[in-house]
Amino acid sequence: MSEQKESSVLFSLKELMNLEEDRIKQEEDAKAAAAAAAERARLDEERRKREEEEARIRAEEERRAMEERKAREEAARLEAIRQAEVEKARVEAEQRARLEAMNAQQQHERKLAELQHDESKKKLRKTLYGVVAAVVVIGGAATYFIVDQSQKAEQERLAAAEQTRQLEEEKKKIEQQAKESQAKIDSLLSQLTSAKDEATRLALQKQLDEEKAKQDAAKKAGGGGGPRPAGGGGAAKPCNCAPGDPLCSCL
Template sequence: MSEQKESSVLFSLKELMNLEEDRIKTEEAQKAAAAAAAEKARLDAERAAREAEEERIRQEEERRRNEERRAREEAARLEAIRQAEIEKARLEAEQQARLAAMAAQQQHERSLAALQQDESKSRLRKILIGVVAGVVILGGVSGVMIYNTIQKNEQERMIQEARAREAEEQVKRLEAARKESEAKEAELRRQLESAKDESTRLALQKQLEAEQAKQEQLRRGGGGSARPASGGAPASGGGTKAPCNCAPGDPLCSCL
């Protein structure tokens, strides 16, 4: 009888031990599953963050390409307008020179017809011929000078527009770099707050300090550059005045 009781007790103890082992295994399995789920969630979050950053960079690059394309199209349009204006000015100058030459020729013919009636006025005829020839030459020279002045002014205007566009593009590039750096800094701060081990925190801290130094350089670069004035003239006291190439007495001279 006592042996049966001992056997029952041993059996119960063994069952309890088996139950305890099963409970421990179940808890360990649950912990392992929870750890695996947490690791999967972390990896999914990191992948989502990477994909979001890649999408942002792709959109920014697309926006930059579109802006560059629009800038090229606008430059081509302005160049076409400029060439049309130059051609129009050239044609007008040639037309004025032709009209002046025709008027001088007509006056010359009328003067010759009048002078042929009186041979005693030969000296006056020679003088008048010289005057008419001078008028023709002066008309041609004036047309060329007008055309050259218009072309020179147009070239100066194009240089000023190119400088303005270059300054504007520089400002846009600095602004885009600044925004990208700020976004990267925010991401580094987020990673730094969630970092667990010290080595990762140190590495992230170094990257954050480098990004902050980069932002400081961008701020200095953006604040130190100034857009050129709309007139395009150099600041007084800093450079020498360009030499004047206008003909004496030219009413269209820009050096005055």
């Protein structure tokens, strides 16, 4: 009996020791799990802070890049406005000079036509004096000559009037074309100053250059002057009149 009791006591002690060892092992495992969890939490926190810092740095860099881009765009816009104003002033000055030259040319042409008409009247008066002096001798021939000279003078007057009219029409046409071209250039300059992106500015600048080229071509085409009055600069016709002939038109 005593041996069975002793054996039972030993078994109980052994069980208690096993239980104690299990408890100690569980406590150690719990401590290790808590330490691992704490380490993971620490690493996660460090990673979160690192990612937040990297995001902050990226956001700051993007903000600086955006500000620099806006500053460049604003500088380009201001430069485009300045260039547009300079170009507009140059075009307007050229346009004024061209119109002044056209006005001066038209006045010159009108004076030439008036001089030509006055010269025709002088020739007709001289002819009439000669005809009156010789009307008794050559009445029929004188009458024909007077009518012929009158018709020629009238034709010259009509030709001068037609040339003046053509000059007026040409001037009006050129002025209208110049106004339309200038209006288009002004519109393109206005669009260029308000353009938001580089592609639009390049397209508008191309259209502006083409319109300026057209305007320069029109200036060159119109620079040769208008029609000249008939007889103003032609070669003198040979005179076949007999000396002292009162009906001679070479006088």
